[in-house]
Amino acid sequence: MCYGQVTISEIVSIDMSRTKTTIRDVAARAGVSSTSVSRVLSGRDKTQMRPETREKILRAIAELSFTPERAAQRLRAKASHVVAVILPDIANPFFSLLARGVESLAVERGYCTLICDSENSCGKELQNLNLLSTEGLDGAVLVPVSSPDCARLERLTQEGLQIVIADRRVQGYPEIGAANAEGSYELTSYLLMLGYRRVGYLAGPAGVSTAEDRLAGFEESMAVHGVTPVAIARGDFTYESGRRLSLKMLREKEPDAIIAANDLMAIGALRAAESRGLLAPGDIGVAGFDHVPWTQLVVPELTSVRIPSFEIGREAMALLAKQLGGASDVAGKVFATELVRGATTRRVRGSKAGRSATRSHRKGAAGRPHA
Amino acid sequence: MCYGQVTISEIVSIDMSRTKTTIRDVAARAGVSSTSVSRVLSGRDKTQMRPETREKILRAIAELSFTPERAAQRLRAKASHVVAVILPDIANPFFSLLARGVESLAVERGYCTLICDSENSCGKELQNLNLLSTEGLDGAVLVPVSSPDCARLERLTQEGLQIVIADRRVQGYPEIGAANAEGSYELTSYLLMLGYRRVGYLAGPAGVSTAEDRLAGFEESMAVHGVTPVAIARGDFTYESGRRLSLKMLREKEPDAIIAANDLMAIGALRAAESRGLLAPGDIGVAGFDHVPWTQLVVPELTSVRIPSFEIGREAMALLAKQLGGASDVAGKVFATELVRGATTRRVRGSKAGRSATRSHRKGAAGRPHA
């Protein structure tokens, strides 16, 4: 209203007095209405605009270095264009990479991503989930700590929030993850092929789909090859649990190989074996799962199954964007894993394939800067 | 306006029809005005309210499971209560821990934190910085990739954004970091005390304060002890640069110890030495900087200087909160470092102190779950 009588000098003084420059200031300066400014900003020119008008407006925007107020846009649009990626443990490179995958696509699709760290705690995860609602986000890529609170998830989706589960499977949601069972089957078969026979297994926590799938893959391969596991122990994906369980297993069952459900436990097994004077790959074979970059700084290089975490994150975001766009043909995707033949298992007889494969991986991954 | 005549059944139907439940719906249901509801929500009862009124309102809120609209609150308040923490590399546990420190205090102070990953790219860092402005955040804890764009920083603060620099020093900003020079001095002196004399140094990138400070501490200790470095090389904090530079150094200068400006380069040095048949700590001493958890999975355990990244993050957030609260007595803080005596340097003669110290650290840190 009163803007009609505002002179340029007055606008400047307003600007000086710490008041946010609004779309109307721009309009006044360009000598047009705020509607036209809004049209220029929103970009999509359904309605054509005279080039010179647009020029004037753009100039005014630049001169006032105007930035639209997100809060106001969101209030009108009833959408924030912000999505969260909720991770069990942000300090774990496996998940950081997954987050990067999410972000990489989010940027392309015009979304801003909010990375949330559950610090391996279901309570913190719930807090993060609640954030979705209280902060007015549009949706989330969720990598659950273990089995998530399905009732809560249900309520959130009823509020209109879109949620995609990644890496770990949850009943009733499309699967974006890796072929864990198959990868585990392949890994186990590889060790059996190398001649290991007294194989022990360090499983992950019950109820976590990745842990269960890997265990299933292991058991199936063993069964198919007619070999019986000397022991199966349940760990919790930590280095310490891997070490402790391995010590016990080595003492009681004398395995000639230990396969762990992730790299951290595998390294625990490696150290446990060393402490008993057993060296890989001669005295004992050791293998893990994940193949995150830092694994490769450990010697000897671990035989492991690579999970494409970046790709999983990216695909999860693709699905989320699709859902936010109103699509209902939500299809999950399962990525293939890749067996990385390291030095903690015997070499294939008369072949150097394993070694060189590991080498080629090493370069790209270990070059990550630090501190 | 029309709310005065809305009946309960109508409200229910409104709720059904996907319209967001507002503060007015709550007011109507409780038979009060929206002002009163707002008062209850904002908590701070400057003006006393009759307990029974408050009860009615709380009941209505619960019954409608009402959640205030953040966008509207922000639009009114002209503040988002969201801060960013911008990191050079989210996949680096050193920084993830720093982020956790920020978050831990942010929660206490009622802020929501947005973790941004610069992926070691100044361009991405700039994008993240711009996010502050476009997304309407209140401020940020910034850990710059290298020397940040000071002009841009200046402009942001003039927009009213509060920015605190952490870990790395930037001219004109309060310092929240560690005593890098002192830690480096102590580390170097320790190696000299152990008898190493032909010491080489792997420095970090020029222009990064942590790199410069550590180099300065090294040089001062050497000078004080009257020892001349056999070589000083500039790396870029990556494993690969550490390995490459070490190979060259080992070939040309035959050092009996290599000190690196971070752990990743130190591990590179360790592997380079091994590839030439030199084992630590007997043939060569190796030491690094940071002491992040995964370092301890590497054998032999690295002698290193621990930087309290969590505490740095937390303190940075404390400062940011203070600034956002309108305080001007902004004082930085420099944290002490801690020398961790690992197995890549000789033991102190006739003492087990070093060994046990490392042990005690190992437990807590290596227990981080995975995958």
Next chain:
DNA sequence: TTGTATGCGTTATCAC
């Protein structure tokens, strides 16, 4: 092609 008017949901200011 451009402008007018209205409301998104909340809270601060006043009046009662």
Next chain:
DNA sequence: GTGATAACGCATACAA
């Protein structure tokens, strides 16, 4: 103690 009202800054239906 409590309530009516006016912004906050933007985008849209509708009018011109």
